[in-house]
Amino acid sequence: MISRGVKPGRIPSLLQFIVGIGMIAVAWVAFKDTFLKGPLEVKLFLGLWFFISFILAVIGLYNFISEERISEYDVEDKESYSQKEQFRWIKLWKIIVLILLPITLVSGELPVKLWVEPLTIPTYIVKSPDLNPMFYSGRAYQGAKGPVYPYPLLDKLTDVRKNKTYNAIYLENKYVKLCVLPEIGGRIFSAIDKTNNYDFFYHQHVIKPALIGMLGAWISGGVEWNFPHHHRATTFMAVDYTLKENSDGSKTIWVGEIEH
Numbered sequence: 001m002i003s004r005g006v007k008p009g010r011i012p013s014l015l016q017f018i019v020g021i022g023m024i025a026v027a028w029v030a031f032k033d034t035f036l037k038g039p040l041e042v043k044l045f046l047g048l049w050f051f052i053s054f055i056l057a058v059i060g061l062y063n064f065i066s067e068e069r070i071s072e073y074d075v076e077d078k079e080s081y082s083q084k085e086q087f088r089w090i091k092l093w094k095i096i097v098l099i100l101l102p103i104t105l106v107s108g109e110l111p112v113k114l115w116v117e118p119l120t121i122p123t124y125i126v127k128s129p130d131l132n133p134m135f136y137s138g139r140a141y142q143g144a145k146g147p148v149y150p151y152p153l154l155d156k157l158t159d160v161r162k163n164k165t166y167n168a169i170y171l172e173n174k175y176v177k178l179c180v181l182p183e184i185g186g187r188i189f190s191a192i193d194k195t196n197n198y199d200f201f202y203h204q205h206v207i208k209p210a211l212i213g214m215l216g217a218w219i220s221g222g223v224e225w226n227f228p229h230h231h232r233a234t235t236f237m238a239v240d241y242t243l244k245e246n247s248d249g250s251k252t253i254w255v256g257e258i259e260h
Contacts, residue, residue, distance in 0.1 A: 166183050186239040213231045
């Protein structure tokens, strides 16, 4: 028979409580900044971690407090009591495994995503260019020759603002999310560091051209591709693009044009 004393079966409940609190503490210390400032999917994952850890701790604490002290009349013999204890330990480890398994699967590298979707941006309208070609007549542009033909001169800016929908290409992995606009020179329109939601390139929230480009209209922000001249001629024009999924799991946005 087992004499009076603290029921040994309370030990797994105590350990369950300690494990739950420990999981919360470790996650908070290691991922506090990410949880507060990180991308939505990371917040959801860490929120699920905290929730499961909290439930595990509460159940453990409840079982530990509610279990009565054992007397010699609680069990008939040590063998039956040992079987009960073995079953209790199995339940505890099942809970721990069920928690750690999805965490292990979710915490792996997120796949690279590449997709196209409409993006509506307030845009100041540029009027249609003059249909008559503007041949080179000695025009200079930022210390270099400034020919326009065979392109049109986009110099008729307005104060009219309308919502315009662009085809935006998004490229995203675990750490960054890029947005490319092929209709505006193929520029990187935005680039976000997902660990802290920081735009690491200047991000415009409106398209408002200025007369700075070789052909007139030009916008600031993001990253524009300039070759063979700074603020290349077609920086405010549409370019060709194609999307590619590579064999190693990476994905690529190709933008390009044929210079005239």
